[in-house]
Amino acid sequence: MTSAWAIALLILSPLAAAALAFAFPGRGRGLALGTAAVVGAAIVQLTRAVLAGGVQTHRVGGWGAPLGIDLRADGLALLMLMVTAGIGTAISLYAQGYFRSGHDDEAPHRERYFWPLFLFLWTALNALFLSADIFNLYVTLELLGFAAVTLVALAGKRAALTAALRYLFVSLAASLFYLLGVGLVYGQCATVDLASLAAKAQPGPTLWVALALMTGGLIAKAALFPMHFWLPPAHANAPAPVSALLSALVVKGSFYILLRLWFEAFPALMTPGVAQLFGGLGAAAILWGSVQALLQPRLKLLIAYSTVAQLGYLFLLFPLAAAREGGFVAWSGGLIFLGAHACAKTAMFLTAGNILHAAGHDRIKDLDGITHSLPISAFAFGLAGLSLVGLPPSSGFAGKWLLLNSALAQGQWVWVALILIGSLLAAAYVMRVLSHAFTRVAEPTTPNPIPPVMEWTALALALLSVGLGFASHWVAELLRVGAPVLMGGAAP
Amino acid sequence: MPDTDHRLYLLAGAALFVIGFYSLLVQAHLLRRIMALNVMGSGVFLVFIALAAQTPGPIPDPVPHAMVLTGIVVSVCATGLALALADRVLAATGRVELGDDEDAAASSDATPVASDARKEKPAA
Numbered sequence: 001m002t003s004a005w006a007i008a009l010l011i012l013s014p015l016a017a018a019a020l021a022f023a024f025p026g027r028g029r030g031l032a033l034g035t036a037a038v039v040g041a042a043i044v045q046l047t048r049a050v051l052a053g054g055v056q057t058h059r060v061g062g063w064g065a066p067l068g069i070d071l072r073a074d075g076l077a078l079l080m081l082m083v084t085a086g087i088g089t090a091i092s093l094y095a096q097g098y099f100r101s102g103h104d105d106e107a108p109h110r111e112r113y114f115w116p117l118f119l120f121l122w123t124a125l126n127a128l129f130l131s132a133d134i135f136n137l138y139v140t141l142e143l144l145g146f147a148a149v150t151l152v153a154l155a156g157k158r159a160a161l162t163a164a165l166r167y168l169f170v171s172l173a174a175s176l177f178y179l180l181g182v183g184l185v186y187g188q189c190a191t192v193d194l195a196s197l198a199a200k201a202q203p204g205p206t207l208w209v210a211l212a213l214m215t216g217g218l219i220a221k222a223a224l225f226p227m228h229f230w231l232p233p234a235h236a237n238a239p240a241p242v243s244a245l246l247s248a249l250v251v252k253g254s255f256y257i258l259l260r261l262w263f264e265a266f267p268a269l270m271t272p273g274v275a276q277l278f279g280g281l282g283a284a285a286i287l288w289g290s291v292q293a294l295l296q297p298r299l300k301l302l303i304a305y306s307t308v309a310q311l312g313y314l315f316l317l318f319p320l321a322a323a324r325e326g327g328f329v330a331w332s333g334g335l336i337f338l339g340a341h342a343c344a345k346t347a348m349f350l351t352a353g354n355i356l357h358a359a360g361h362d363r364i365k366d367l368d369g370i371t372h373s374l375p376i377s378a379f380a381f382g383l384a385g386l387s388l389v390g391l392p393p394s395s396g397f398a399g400k401w402l403l404l405n406s407a408l409a410q411g412q413w414v415w416v417a418l419i420l421i422g423s424l425l426a427a428a429y430v431m432r433v434l435s436h437a438f439t440r441v442a443e444p445t446t447p448n449p450i451p452p453v454m455e456w457t458a459l460a461l462a463l464l465s466v467g468l469g470f471a472s473h474w475v476a477e478l479l480r481v482g483a484p485v486l487m488g489g490a491a492p
Numbered sequence: 493m494p495d496t497d498h499r500l501y502l503l504a505g506a507a508l509f510v511i512g513f514y515s516l517l518v519q520a521h522l523l524r525r526i527m528a529l530n531v532m533g534s535g536v537f538l539v540f541i542a543l544a545a546q547t548p549g550p551i552p553d554p555v556p557h558a559m560v561l562t563g564i565v566v567s568v569c570a571t572g573l574a575l576a577l578a579d580r581v582l583a584a585t586g587r588v589e590l591g592d593d594e595d596a597a598a599s600s601d602a603t604p605v606a607s608d609a610r611k612e613k614p615a616a
């Protein structure tokens with residue numbers, strides 16, 4: 001398999017599987033697992049090629065930029081593809097059990113549409129990470145949004161439908177802001193190719209307006225404070241596997257584009273003021289999201305607000321990585337944290353799904369004794385919490401440690417304090433759940449039985465989130481391939 | 493094409509975008525909001541077309557045209573999805589607006605629907 005084939009398969013195999021899953025309703029799980037195998041093989045091949053020969057580019061149909069579409073794989077794209085494949089595989093294993101174990105008469109109907117939509121979502125994510133120009137990023141971003149909104153609506157309840165439509169409005173308006181920005185950039189630079197923009201971009205009023213429009217749209221889609229209002233209802237009302245996909249992957253698609261824009265295409269416009277502004281919004285997200293998470297009565301809402309908070313950490317990457325000293329440390333730290341959060345958050349939402357099906361509710365105050373009935377799930381939640389809080393040796397710790405190191409080296413004390421406060425708050429809301437879960441009760445309730453695979457999948461992801469900490473050095477090496485010039489020279 | 497011409501189109505596109513966005517924010521009726529999104533989209537497309545006329549020479553730049561075509565396809569799909577969802581919201585709530593009462597915390601405990609048997613089942 002050549003790199004070109006690997007890149008093509010990464011997009012075509014989930015797309016073909018999505019179409020087939022729609023045509024053959026009973027085969028969803030098999031098709032998804034088959035996709036996971038093909039995508040996994042393609043990622044292994046592509047990783048080898050990237051580590052050996054640097055950035056890999058594929059010109060679709062032999063037409064290169066500017067008229068054709070280029071697909072490009074570098075270290076960052078590969079990391080995102082890997083995280084997506086990991087979560088995708090877990091969801092492929094989990095979802096069938098989830099849809100078949102609940103007390104929902106319409107579950108077969110939901111499962112029938114879940115598989116094609118899930119595979120479309122996977123297609124859109126892979127295409128987004130491989131896109132090499134800002135217009136193709138717009139198209140993939142829209143595909144991603146459509147799949148995500150429809151998946152939220154899949155729950156079929158009144159609250160879910162309302163949340164889905166609100167999400168769609170935010171998503172479409174945000175995309176149009178982004179698209180208007182793309183138009184202005186093209187008008188100014190006569191190209192949309194990420195790599196050639198850096199050379200052609202000259203700071204001026206038009207470009208500032210364009211970038212402000214694009215960034216505003218993407219911030220709304222990434223649910224960065226104060227544009228996070230649509231996220232908790234959408235994520236909490238969706239079926240558990242969908243909530244996991246949305247929190248772990250979908251919001252990160254927009255974050256990924258922001259990284260590409262500011263660090264790769266327009267580093268000339270990345271002034272300290274811009275970097276600090278991102279950091280400030282991230283800080284507000286950490287504090288606001290954590291406090292809200294502490295106040296939520298339901299487990300899924302708590303996890304959703306925790307996503308708002310953890311996304312804040314990702315944006316701390318901007319002020320820390322933009323500095324010339326130790327920038328790469330923060331860059332790799334932030335991205336390792338992204339992987340850690342994706343795995344931990346998926347594990348948490350899957351656990352919440354298990355509790356919902358076994359106990360019939362997800363009210364935190366009534367979770368007493370849940371360890372008795374769902375020991376594996378409770379353990380998975382604890383482990384995922386460990387990584388989210390950032391205790392060693394988890395990957396959450398590795399990510400935060402690198403961010404902290406970078407902040408200390410640069411003397412940016414505000415961010416040091418903030419990372420620590422955020423961790424304490426995360427510990428508080430994780431403990432709030434665990435303290436109920438581990439309370440002994442005199443007469444434990446008998447839960448509804450759920451398939452063991454649902455518990456084990458959640459545990460596997462939680463273990464992955466902890467275990468990835470040991471691979472952080474390798475991840476940093478991978479990220480070095482094609483890393484933005486802004487922090488090219490700095491050694492980790 | 494003289495320079496003033498395409499600037500007029502640029503301004504018109506920007507105006508449409510702003511009008512659409514304003515309506516999206518202030519209108520409550522779902523159909524109006526969906527139309528507002530379409531007006532915003534048309535504004536963006538107009539800006540792209542006007543920018544295509546910017547290139548020197550008699551032939552406009554084809555790249556923005558191709559982008560607008562793609563954008564129109566996306567916009568038609570988006571409108572279809574939004575209309576379908578709005579229809580489902582109408583069927584579920586009997587209203588063609590998004591109420592504030594169904595926000596985050598209040599939602600699922602306060603307003604159980606008949607089909608939502610799973611979540612409201614007693615824990616016993």
